[in-house]
Amino acid sequence: MKAEISFEDKILSIVKKSGGEGVIQSDLWTVLGVDSREGSRAVMKLVRAGLIRRVPVTFKGRKTYKLFYSSRQLENVKLVIKLNPVMGVPCFLCRDLEKCGLGSYFNPLMCSRLTEFLQGKCVRHNHQHVI
Numbered sequence: 001m002k003a004e005i006s007f008e009d010k011i012l013s014i015v016k017k018s019g020g021e022g023v024i025q026s027d028l029w030t031v032l033g034v035d036s037r038e039g040s041r042a043v044m045k046l047v048r049a050g051l052i053r054r055v056p057v058t059f060k061g062r063k064t065y066k067l068f069y070s071s072r073q074l075e076n077v078k079l080v081i082k083l084n085p086v087m088g089v090p091c092f093l094c095r096d097l098e099k100c101g102l103g104s105y106f107n108p109l110m111c112s113r114l115t116e117f118l119q120g121k122c123v124r125h126n127h128q129h130v131i
């Protein structure tokens with residue numbers, strides 16, 4: 001059984017073969033027999049994946065794009081979020097957080113847990129300045 005080649009793979013293959021010359025985007029639609037909307041959607045997927053670069057050009061008096069293969073894939077981004085600074089805030093783990101708000105039964109202006117936490121911060125802050 002032959003595996004079906006995706007539309008994006010076909011575009012990528014054509015653009016890759018064009019080398020440094022690139023491919024006029026509107027020519028691609030003619031070669032592949034698709035409308036510009038469908039084609040643009042597929043191209044944008046490849047652009048977002050970092051496999052294709054789109055450069056604006058004027059071709060036969062019309063504004064279009066030239067597509068170039070980009071061998072540089074977007075690197076995986078590793079995001080490290082440190083939660084230590086917020087772990088002490090009582091709201092962070094509060095089971096009433098979604099019900100809490102100004103004018104509600106659970107209200108940050110009236111909350112003893114939040115008030116105690118903030119007062120503790122103030123006391124510690126003042127001590128640091130006195131020392």
Ligand code: SF4
Nearest residue numbers: 091094097100108111
């Ligand atoms: S203010 Fe009080 S009740 Fe509201 S989310 Fe924070 S800890 Fe919970």
